[in-house]
Amino acid sequence: MRIAVLDDDPLQLELIDQVVRQAGHLCRLHHSGASFVQDLRRESFDLLLVDWEVPDLSGPEVVRWAREHLPATLPIVFITHRSEERDLVEGLNCGADDFIVKPIRVAELQARIAALLRRAYPQAQEDVLEFGPYRFTQSTFTAEFHDQSVVLTHREFALAVLLFQNQGRLMSRDHLREAVWGQNSEVLSRTLDTHVSRLRQVLRLRPGQEYAISAVYGLGYRLDALGCTTPTDLDLAS
Structure with missing residues (x-):
């Protein structure tokens, strides 16, 4: 599967990249919301991992754009330091399918990606x-x-x-x-x-x-x- 990642923290991007590749998936990394949306306009992906606070466009703005312009079945996951209930509600309401709170736990990230991909692409199994x-x-x-x-x-x-x-x-x-x-x-x-x-x-x-x-x-x-x-x-x- 092909996964696009948005995060302005180089260390977080490196960690996510390693986790995604170790799970056998392809990975495309982005440092800003604007470059992420630009790539989504011309490329296709099977899952999106989106940080909440990034330059140019916020994570929720990116997710709302994706829900308006990309297939409705595309899984989207927020990765963020925000952990309060109102943040979870806002993230899900703007179109995300799941929510992972930083610091990232490798096993949890792998499991959530696998679960979302199984649900979105059952024929792949x-x-x-x-x-x-x-x-x-x-x-x-x-x-x-x-x-x-x-x-x-x-x-x-x-x-x-x-x-x-x-x-x-x-x-x-x-x-x-x-x-x-x-x-x-x-x-x-x-x-x-x-x-x-x-x-x-x-x-x-x-x-x-x-x-x-x-x-x-x-x-x-x-x-x-x-x-x-x-x-x-x-x-x-x-």
Whole structure:
């Protein structure tokens, strides 16, 4: 999963970064509310960790912006020194899903992140995923379309599963590259485009079918369920 963090304390950012990465997630760090919102406008994330008091924009202002412009299911957690009941109420009322009081306890932060991600993305925990005529078995990296096997590389499989699990949601190019090729990968943009083009072909992910991948210029890709009739041409080798 890809997690964005907002905190103006370098030591806190370093600690959170370590905790998030040790849990196996990708992490993007921000020092100010303005830079955080700017990144949220062009990138996609699976969870947000937001400090209450930061430069430019307050934590509550950032959370309210996120609730107005980002998917309603996106989990948001406040991390703050504030611990009184009125602060908890204000934080939850402005759109946060959870509240962690500093100093951060590593085990608690890991547990709360894991719980929120399980709740927001239940399919990520399942081995066999089914979407209309598509079936993906994650333990064996096997894909089927209308009960016919489809040969995919491991990266093609990972990209397909990621798009299906987030159907209807715009996924940024960096998000897709980091999730499939790794955060430190220097994979070229055209490599991602080539993989998407291959998925469109072998899985029939294009207009006129049940699902289609669309490109959003300069931002990324989105998989949408179109609800069209079942295609008659099932020659997956073409």
